Amino acid sequence: MVAKTFGGAVHGVDARTIMVEVSVGQGVRFFMSGLPDNAIKESQHRIESALKSASYFMPRNKTVVNLAPADIRKEGSAYDLSIAVCILKASAQITTEKLGEYIIMGELALDGKLRPIKGVLPIAIQARKEKFKGFILPADNAREAAIVNDLEILPVNTLKEAVDFLEGKISIEPVYVDTREVFASKVNHYDTDFKDVQGQENIKRALEIAAAGGHNVIMIGPPGAGKTMLAKRLPTILPPLTLNEALETTKIHSVAGKLGRDAALITARPFRSPHHTISDVALVGGGGNPQPGEISLSNNGVLFLDELPEFKRTVLEVMRQPMEERRVTISRAKVSIDYPANFMLVASMNPCPCGYFNHPEKECVCGPGIVHRYLSKISGPLLDRIDLHVEVVPVSFDEMTANRKTETSDEIRERVVQARNIQANRFKQQEYIYCNAMMPSNMVKEVCAVNEAGKALLKTAMERLGLSARAYDRILKVSRTVADLAASEEIKVEHLAEAIQYRSLDRDGWAG
Known part of the structure; x- marks a missing residue:
């Protein structure tokens, strides 16, 4: 006898439906096909123990499990429940006709209890697209789905x-979450606030400009x-997440298994701060079983790299393309996966190994050339993508x-939202451009036009401060954001002057 039900496989941040088929007939042994990984192959032992705990038995006849489409690799332990109920149906231990109406997924413990799984949200979205009646899953994942x-x-x-439930012996109350109510009740809920910061008004102003224009920023200091x-307070002044952004961010965290127990929706902008020992794969994503990296987990939020020169050079360089394209592509021999990577980069660093170069009170003890060598750990192309120093x-x-x-933070965020x-009105005709930092070079001359006094400044x-040529476009973009914060249609001299001061690392002789 053959039984069929359905599960889901995550591909990037999306999912596709997988048919689980089980045939029980003459012969012996247990077979599994459909490109399962080791976690799925080992499910035989978990299922057998779970069936015994539930007063059922594992058939001793020939049992064939197939996961279709058979040419797509299946990964993880989430198919345990769907395989188990199919085995019961195929061996005539249950007589339900409901298996085809539901997506059924969950990892089985040896005592028959269900453990939570990854990627529930994209699987639920795909189930709705394909008109399934419902989704049977572990209780810990219910609010997420x-x-x-x-x-x-x-x-x-x-x-x-x-x-x-499938046999009609009990009824289960479906879990319902009012998405808009959850979103409205928790949006902009942060544990930190700029009101806690005493002094540093010039830094707060720089971070306000960065938030208003979506600019990357690096802070240099002892x-x-x-x-x-x-840096930890920067997400509190960014514009609130839209519902679509919240759903996209939640999908990524769902796929990575980063949502907390009984979590429903991410309503605050992510803030990710990986340690400087991180590998390039952990940062951008990938691996044998591709997973989103830190730059995707910080999508629609902030990626904070503390002690930037301490990161391996190869790790920093792999960020260059995602920072431009706002997404990262993980390519393998048989598969190519796209993950969103629309994040703001915030970096911090000491000015030298001892930390006190240019300090107003303490003396730097680094020898000649050491400061320059320390700063040169950060490549020019990466600095080129950071607008504010x-x-x-x-x-x-x-x-x-x-x-x-x-x-x-609320007061600062109000000005940021207005800018x-x-x-948004300026770029409404431009697809995939939402803020000044995303402007391509060919738009800068048109959008960031300056008068004669501005050109003279x-x-x-450029001449007196020894600014590099790459600083020119960045200054114009930042000055456009400063003008937007002032609700000015044109870029004035004072807007340019403020933008120029945020190019510290471009000044000749800054590093001695």
């Missing part, structure tokens, strides 16, 4: 519970100056102990 409307999400805790503290100086005792009221609205800056 329930943000997909028009699909019955049926949480089960054990194999026995799933079988009893240890303890507050670089990490400021900000020098951070330590906060004085008087500033730390002052009781003056500082701006909250982003101006940019730029010329003087």
